[in-house]
Amino acid sequence: MALLRRPTGPSPTPQDISMKEENLCQAFSDALLCKIEDIDTEDWENPQLCSDYVKDIYQYLRQLEMLQSINPHFLDGRDINGRMRAILVDWLVQVHSKFRLLQETLYMCVAVMDRYLQVQPVSRKKLQLVGITALLLASKYEEMFSPNIEDFVYITDNAYTSSQIREMETLILKELKFELGRPLPLHFLRRASKAGENLKQQYYTGYTESEVLEVMRHMAKNVVRVNENMTKFTAVKNKYASSKLLKISTIPQLNSKAIQELASPLLGRS
Incomplete structure (x- = not known):
């Protein structure tokens, strides 16, 4: 995602x-x-x-x-930073779960948000507005029955009005030229x-193991940070700890030696 x-x-x-x-x-x-x-x-x-x-x-x-593609340093020099974005995404994961939306809706929400933030400077006061509007747009695109705009106003504790969300919706759509499909x-x-199998997976994804190793290390680092209480961003783990999602975030493999070894270079551990 x-x-x-x-x-x-x-x-x-x-x-x-x-x-x-x-x-x-x-x-x-x-x-x-x-x-x-x-x-x-x-x-x-x-x-x-x-x-x-x-x-x-x-x-x-x-x-x-x-x-x-999104530039990995797209927030450099902006009024908002990566930590603010992380707080927002963590909250959006919770909102997405509360509304019981499709998985695709969450992924599209974050993608729409990042694509807009990459090209348009946004003040801190309007960052949450961009995030909740991106979730509204993604809901309209992916869901059969999207939540009402009043639900999005309510979930922000009335920090924004329906008119403000509609205005931001227009700005995002114009900036992205209505190209939401991705x-x-x-x-x-x-x-x-x-x-499934290694050789077939390499063939059909187009990636070798060495090409995905760096991403695997970052994923392992995030898993270790969550499991060792090194971060407050736990919405994803909490979400996947539910029985509905097979409690996948609680499996012992996520605390395995293999995960620790993958993460160690990025955590400064030998």
């Missing part, structure tokens, strides 16, 4: 994107010509899985991901989970 740390470094150039697109195109178009199992071959009877087009769809999503972490997670 958007809570995951994005890779550091400069934004990709048009040449980088072009080369990446070409490589992705080659990888996905060769799916039936190599010895890698076609994980979509048995889905032809289910029109929702789009087995005839799914490889092209994911190729397009990867291209779109690069075109809509690939979400959940889309790629489902694809990678379907591939």
Whole structure:
């Protein structure tokens, strides 16, 4: 999800994107010509899985991901900082759970918020307004029945009016040119989970283990920080501690030696 740390470094150039697109195109178009199992071959009877087009769809999503990338330092020099954003996201996770919205809605909310913050300076007083409006927009996009705007006013303890939320909604839509559709972490997670085994997963995701290692380390660091009470941002852990979500955040593997070793370089531990 958007809570995951994005890779550091400069934004990709048009040449980088072009080369990446070409490589992705080659990888996905060769799916039936190599010895890698076609994980979509048995889905032809289910029109929702789009087995005839799914490889092209994911190729397009990867291209779109690069075109809509967020600069890892997009808050540098702004009135708001990463900690303020983290507080807001932690609160949005709680609001999302309270409203019982779809997982996709939360991911899109954070994506919309970050894309807007990247291009528009926002004062501290209006940061929560941007966040709650992004959740409203994401709800309209993903949910069959979106909460009413009055519900969003209430959840902010009347810090903002309906008119202010509508005004911010207009500003965000204009700035993003109404282009809300984008690939979400959940889309790629489902694809990678379907591939399953290491070789197939590498083939269908387009990433080697070494390429995802840095992100894995940051995820492990966040897990350790939460489990060792080194942070106040615990909304995600609390959410996934519920029986409805199989108490996945309480499994012993999250306190394993493997997690500790992954996180240790970023925690300054030997």
